[in-house]
Amino acid sequence: MSTAELFSLPFMQRALLAALFTGLAAPAVGTYLVQRRLALMGDGIGHVAVTGVAIGLLTGTAPTWTAVVVAVAGAILIEVIRDRGHANGDVALALLFYGGLAGGVLITGLAGQNATKLQQYLFGSITTISVGDVLVTMALAALVILVCVGLSPQLFAAAQDQEFARVAGLNVRAYNLATAVLAAVSVTVAMRTVGLLLVSALMVVPVATSQQLTRSFRTTLGAAMLLGTLASVGGLVVSAYASFHATVAPGPTIVLLSLAGFVVTWPLGIWLRHRARLREPFPILAPDDHATTAEHPHQHGPDCGHLAVPHGDHVDYVHDGHRHAPHEAHYDEH
Amino acid sequence: MSVIETRDLTVAIGGRPVLRGIDLRVEDGEFVALMGANGSGKSTLVRALTRLWPLTGGSARLFGTSLDRFHDWQRVGFVPQRSTAASGVPASVWEVVASGRLSRRRLLRPLSRADRAAIRDAIEVVGLADRHADRVSQLSGGQQQRVLIARALAGEPELFFLDEPTAGVDLPNQEALARTLAELKQRGATILLVAHELGPLAELVDRAVVMRDGRVVFDGEPLDDHAVHDPSLGDPHTHHHHDVRRRADHIPDIGIGPHGQRGDRR
Numbered sequence: 034m035s036t037a038e039l040f041s042l043p044f045m046q047r048a049l050l051a052a053l054f055t056g057l058a059a060p061a062v063g064t065y066l067v068q069r070r071l072a073l074m075g076d077g078i079g080h081v082a083v084t085g086v087a088i089g090l091l092t093g094t095a096p097t098w099t100a101v102v103v104a105v106a107g108a109i110l111i112e113v114i115r116d117r118g119h120a121n122g123d124v125a126l127a128l129l130f131y132g133g134l135a136g137g138v139l140i141t142g143l144a145g146q147n148a149t150k151l152q153q154y155l156f157g158s159i160t161t162i163s164v165g166d167v168l169v170t171m172a173l174a175a176l177v178i179l180v181c182v183g184l185s186p187q188l189f190a191a192a193q194d195q196e197f198a199r200v201a202g203l204n205v206r207a208y209n210l211a212t213a214v215l216a217a218v219s220v221t222v223a224m225r226t227v228g229l230l231l232v233s234a235l236m237v238v239p240v241a242t243s244q245q246l247t248r249s250f251r252t253t254l255g256a257a258m259l260l261g262t263l264a265s266v267g268g269l270v271v272s273a274y275a276s277f278h279a280t281v282a283p284g285p286t287i288v289l290l291s292l293a294g295f296v297v298t299w300p301l302g303i304w305l306r307h308r309a310r311l312r313e314p315f316p317i318l319a320p321d322d323h324a325t326t327a328e329h330p331h332q333h334g335p336d337c338g339h340l341a342v343p344h345g346d347h348v349d350y351v352h353d354g355h356r357h358a359p360h361e362a363h364y365d366e367h
Numbered sequence: 368m369s370v371i372e373t374r375d376l377t378v379a380i381g382g383r384p385v386l387r388g389i390d391l392r393v394e395d396g397e398f399v400a401l402m403g404a405n406g407s408g409k410s411t412l413v414r415a416l417t418r419l420w421p422l423t424g425g426s427a428r429l430f431g432t433s434l435d436r437f438h439d440w441q442r443v444g445f446v447p448q449r450s451t452a453a454s455g456v457p458a459s460v461w462e463v464v465a466s467g468r469l470s471r472r473r474l475l476r477p478l479s480r481a482d483r484a485a486i487r488d489a490i491e492v493v494g495l496a497d498r499h500a501d502r503v504s505q506l507s508g509g510q511q512q513r514v515l516i517a518r519a520l521a522g523e524p525e526l527f528f529l530d531e532p533t534a535g536v537d538l539p540n541q542e543a544l545a546r547t548l549a550e551l552k553q554r555g556a557t558i559l560l561v562a563h564e565l566g567p568l569a570e571l572v573d574r575a576v577v578m579r580d581g582r583v584v585f586d587g588e589p590l591d592d593h594a595v596h597d598p599s600l601g602d603p604h605t606h607h608h609h610d611v612r613r614r615a616d617h618i619p620d621i622g623i624g625p626h627g628q629r630g631d632r633r
């Protein structure tokens with residue numbers, strides 16, 4: 034089958050659309066979760082959504098909608114437990130992890146369904162997605178993206194410093210709840226693409242990758258959305274080609290591709306931060322004594338190869354543990 | 368009309384009275400230092416005045432309006448006690464400062480020209496114009512503290528609450544802070560500064576209020592750092608005093624005599 038034929042298949046087109054929207058929406062919410070150091074919240078909600086899917090299977094209603102309802106309820110519960118301080122954020126998450134997964138498996142059994150049906154939701158089945166599901170995915174993802182980008186000043190401030198935001202007159206509790214609900218919605222959106230057990234990867238890994246290279250929140254958010262899209266669409270295409278030779282599931286391919294991006298960027302990020310720290314200007318203090326260097330065999334200059342660090346109104350050249358500043362015909366030891 | 372006025376203000380945390388009978392007035396343009404030992408309640412008072420803690424009794428007014436009916440939060444700038452301005456995701460200095468402008472912004476509106484000018488001005492006042500695009504987490508602790516002050520400044524408030532801005536900050540940064548606060552004072556801002564020690568901020572202070580164990584024990588002329596820790600104000604902190612006499616009246620008598628033998632009294 035040629036490339037053109039592959040992309041002209043209706044199920045492939047539906048899958049590509051779902052992957053595109055999921056890849057944009059999941060990292061958008063994920064950025065706010067990582068900012069609030071709740072990177073595992075997506076996992077917690079994902080586990081709760083398993084129960085939602087099972088309820089759908091038991092009652093014969095669409096599992097997508099029961100998953101949305103139960104995931105939103107679970108997310109609000111996590112947020113309330115966290116906010117009221119009855120348990121730590123991570124303990125609240127852990128409680129829901131276990132309850133959600135156990136409940137889901139139990140109810141699926143009660144519904145008389147076998148594990149294969151549930152597995153579609155646990156690990157994704159993007160190529161079996163129906164037209165209706167694609168439309169729902171697109172609508173929910175668009176909602177998530179609009180809120181995450183449109184309310185970004187408020188969501189950023191509430192996550193950055195709760196106390197400051199409250200004194201500034203922001204309803205922080207409402208914005209925290211909104212973040213939780215958005216996370217729940219994007220979990221169910223990504224459920225068909227990468228599956229409930231891997232959903233958090235698409236929310237967190239692109240953010241972790243982009244923040245290796247970025248300095249501001251806005252570029253982190255934008256780059257994470259771009260990386261998420263590249264990973265989800267790219268992963269789908271890779272798995273489609275690979276499936277001519279072996280059984281390659283799209284969900285895990287997307288997650289592994291995303292992780293590969295992190296593995297490549299991580300050393301680059303370490304190197305960039307190290308470099309920035311070396312070039313940090315030296316503090317300006319009142320000069321004390323005038324220490325000059327001994328005979329200096331080397332002429333420092335802009336391209337002399339030594340690290341040049343700003344120091345007030347001049348530049349110090351760093352080499353072999355010294356900081357040399359040009360002064361008249363000699364160098365000062367700074 | 369006083370900018371801050373409290374009458375018999377009481378705060379209880381978890382049912383235990385923490386602040387008791389606080390009567391405090393701060394007039395327009397005053398620079399007041401709220402001092403006292405750790406645990407004396409000075410931060411709690413600021414948190415009560417910014418509505419982060421509910422009052423359990425008494426009353427408080429900001430700009431003449433009772434605290435529970437006060438909505439003009441853009442007139443108030445708050446610098447919380449923080450060791451860092453960073454969070455889980457990178458944020459630039461400009462972005463953190465810009466978040467201080469939120470109290471004057473409407474939902475879903477882009478930044479106006481006035482917003483941008485206020486943000487730029489705030490960053491310049493704290494002397495970080497050359498670092499505005501840098502990651503906040505890459506700045507030193509003192510520089511991050513200056514970012515937090517710029518964030519409060521960006522909202523162009525008239526009243527500032529600063530909670531321990533000099534704690535753990537090196538001397539050059541404390542001096543930069545002092546320059547910033549001098550500039551604010553000159554612009555006519557009212558400042559309530561919580562501090563354990565004033566350092567280079569001392570010369571800016573118009574009035575000192577000293578707290579001990581949840582009450583105001585001194586309110587008047589600025590004190591130097593030594594006088595605040597005077598035993599007559601009940602401050603047990605003696606870490607830089609020469610006269611270190613332990614008061615032994617709370618040490619239980621366990622009946623050990625001069626030779627360390629029990630039962631001497633028998």
